[in-house]
Amino acid sequence: MAATTRPIDARGWLFEVEDMEAxxxxxxxxxxxxxxxxNPGENEEVAETVAFDSDGMYEQDVMQRGATLSLEGQYRINKTTSAQDPGQAxxxxVWSNLLGAESRGNIRWRHKTQTQWVVWEATVTPGEQGGGTNEKTTWAATFTRCGTPSTAAVVTAP
Structure with missing residues (x-):
């Protein structure tokens, strides 16, 4: 009997940032x-709740949940205009230069087979860029979730 579930291809994931200036x-x-x-466990904090009546067994309560999303790839430009990819740019x-309350923006992602986006309000930390003689220039960023994640339906253009 054939398996009814299959793994999904990593290349099918889509990532988008909201242009807060538009x-x-x-x-x-x-x-x-x-x-x-x-990393859905990043920035998690716990409080140890071990007491004499724990009978030597460890106990804890989760006090804070957190998560990060790290993206890495190639620095991309438009072949005609030489402008950097709009999302990367x-x-x-814009986003990586903002401070304080304004440093928060929105990112969403999903696999192309999914009908819901995962949406985070987040901060961003730009990653390293570089490359060697026979390599392409790299690009990276890490998004740290702020607050509770949400979802949004995928809306297809008419």
């Missing part, structure tokens, strides 16, 4: 991603 809701796809890491030149 007059209307505008999501910018981030091009060039070739690896990502979602927004992260590099």
């Amino acid at each position: 007059g209307t809701t505008t999501w910018l796809p981030i091009a060039g991603i070739n690896t990502f890491t979602h 927004y992260v590099d030149t």
